[in-house]
Amino acid sequence: xxxxxxxxxxxxxxxxxxxxxxxxxxxxxxxxxxxxxxxxxxxxxxxxxxxxxxxxxxxxxxxxxxxxxxxxxxxxxxxxxxxxxxxxxxxxxxxxxxxxxxxxxxxxxxxxxxxxxxxxxxxxxxxxxxxxxxxxxxxxxxxxxxxxxxxxxxxxxxxxxxxxxxxxxxxxxxxxxxxxxxxxxxxxxxxxxxxxxxxxxxxxxxxxxxxxxxxxxxxxxxxxxxxxxxxxxxxxxxxxxxxxxxxxxxxxxxxxxxxxxxxxxxxxxxxxxxxxxxxxxxxxxxxxxxxxxxxxxxxxxxxxxxxxxxxxxxxxxxxxxxxxxxxxxxxxxxxxxxxxxxxxxxxxxxxxxxxxxxxxxxxxxxxxxxxxxxxxxxxxxxxxxxxxxxxxxxxxxxxxxxxxxxxxxxxxxxxxxxxxxxxxxxxxxxxxxxxxxxxxxxxxxxxxxxxxxxxxxxxxxxxxxxxxxxxxxxxxxxxxxxxxxxxxxxx
Numbered sequence: 001x002x003x004x005x006x007x008x009x010x011x012x013x014x015x016x017x018x019x020x021x022x023x024x025x026x027x028x029x030x031x032x033x034x035x036x037x038x039x040x041x042x043x044x045x046x047x048x049x050x051x052x053x054x055x056x057x058x059x060x061x062x063x064x065x066x067x068x069x070x071x072x073x074x075x076x077x078x079x080x081x082x083x084x085x086x087x088x089x090x091x092x093x094x095x096x097x098x099x100x101x102x103x104x105x106x107x108x109x110x111x112x113x114x115x116x117x118x119x120x121x122x123x124x125x126x127x128x129x130x131x132x133x134x135x136x137x138x139x140x141x142x143x144x145x146x147x148x149x150x151x152x153x154x155x156x157x158x159x160x161x162x163x164x165x166x167x168x169x170x171x172x173x174x175x176x177x178x179x180x181x182x183x184x185x186x187x188x189x190x191x192x193x194x195x196x197x198x199x200x201x202x203x204x205x206x207x208x209x210x211x212x213x214x215x216x217x218x219x220x221x222x223x224x225x226x227x228x229x230x231x232x233x234x235x236x237x238x239x240x241x242x243x244x245x246x247x248x249x250x251x252x253x254x255x256x257x258x259x260x261x262x263x264x265x266x267x268x269x270x271x272x273x274x275x276x277x278x279x280x281x282x283x284x285x286x287x288x289x290x291x292x293x294x295x296x297x298x299x300x301x302x303x304x305x306x307x308x309x310x311x312x313x314x315x316x317x318x319x320x321x322x323x324x325x326x327x328x329x330x331x332x333x334x335x336x337x338x339x340x341x342x343x344x345x346x347x348x349x350x351x352x353x354x355x356x357x358x359x360x361x362x363x364x365x366x367x368x369x370x371x372x373x374x375x376x377x378x379x380x381x382x383x384x385x386x387x388x389x390x391x392x393x394x395x396x397x398x399x400x401x402x403x404x405x406x407x408x409x410x411x412x413x414x415x416x417x418x419x420x421x422x423x424x425x426x427x428x429x430x431x432x433x434x435x436x437x438x439x440x441x442x443x444x445x446x447x448x449x450x451x452x453x454x455x456x457x458x459x460x461x462x463x464x465x466x467x468x469x470x471x472x473x474x475x476x477x478x479x480x481x482x483x484x485x486x487x488x489x490x491x
Contacts (some may be wrong), residue, residue, distance in 0.1 A: 025483055069477070172185065182281050327422050340400045360375070395456065
């Protein structure tokens with residue numbers, strides 16, 4: 001196993017971790033497929049049918065993409081559509097938390113925090129149901145048991161609802177075959193005459209690829225792999241952003257959901273501002289010359305809204321430049337550390353690797369405790385953001401050491417790697433490498449931190465309950481300091 005340690009300027013990060021550490025991230029003990037016996041869940045495997053048991057699972061977790069006019073290559077809405085794909089469905093869902101799994105939500109379910117928003121992943125019981133159905137010949141069942149069909153938004157409708165503001169990038173013409181293009185594609189003025197706080201933002205690609213011309217992969221339907229962008233006040237010439245006004249927005253990536261921010265947290269889009277589309281990653285789709293652009297839809301909080309949590313935490317974990325990836329080798333690890341300077345609530349975890357990436361874990365070190373917060377698989381074809389439920393998001397005190405671990409595979413087993421014979425360093429294109437957590441966090445005052453922890457404690461039934469994302473939830477609350485006669489302070 002190759003291990004690369006990326007150390008920042010803080011030398012204390014090299015201190016040893018106590019022997020009571022609970023991290024298992026480095027061992028990666030997870031199976032290639034997750035298989036379950038239906039009987040363990042009280043299910044008669046011979047009684048499982050499509051209409052009664054499988055169709056509801058597909059409606060909840062698959063049909064948002066696998067439908068007519070959806071983003072997936074085949075619809076899975078009727079028995080006739082699903083039956084030819086039965087064994088493939090069993091295999092792809094059983095992968096669960098690794099590259100190639102469906103649905104593409106790769107959270108490992110045996111460690112860390114498991115409460116996420118918009119989580120389409122399947123439970124153990126649902127996997128057992130699908131596996132029993134396929135192994136028993138994939139019977140249709142009684143048509144009367146079929147749930148009513150779902151009604152989906154059209155492909156040209158916004159999932160966040162009708163935006164208050166829509167901004168459009170310039171058109172990009174991409175050849176059918178060519179190298180990846182990474183770079184700045186300019187400014188998009190917002191036209192705002194007053195500051196507005198954003199409640200939700202969604203980014204969509206529009207292109208001239210026809211449905212019948214697209215390949216069976218996500219990369220065949222889109223040319224923008226991802227877009228890192230920011231906003232800020234325009235300078236007097238309208239040619240750039242005034243440096244200290246810049247706000248970083250969540251990245252747009254292939255397969256990624258819209259961002260709906262917590263009610264207490266609003267992101268500011270300023271008057272006389274512009275989006276700066278500073279880091280676009282564009283690839284050829286192998287089918288046709290394509291003309292494409294991005295549209296950014298914003299929904300605002302009401303006028304007069306002021307966020308309770310005003311500052312986005314400046315936590316950036318990982319490394320996008322100094323990377324040493326060995327060719328033809330699996331199990332390569334990269335590590336990075338950062339110390340929280342303020343109390344912090346982590347809103348989202350978003351692994352970003354490149355083609356060799358297979359997995360990323362996020363950990364927190366507090367005193368003698370070393371806790372794995374989340375581990376997820378990674379597939380560069382379908383990059384995901386994992387947004388924690390508000391009452392499960394990590395609440396970490398200042399001084400916590402954040403630790404992120406990236407896992408890479410450059411063997412022939414990783415089909416995303418174009419040529420596994422080549423050494424690769426850091427770089428923006430997919431044939432180079434990157435190791436970053438693009439999730440986001442908010443800073444909390446002492447009062448906000450204590451309030452959030454009190455709410456967590458109130459939801460626990462006893463001290464036997466433990467919140468892995470809240471290391472101080474059961475710590476005693478210290479009384480206010482009192483001044484002694486000699487000028488010192490005592491608790």
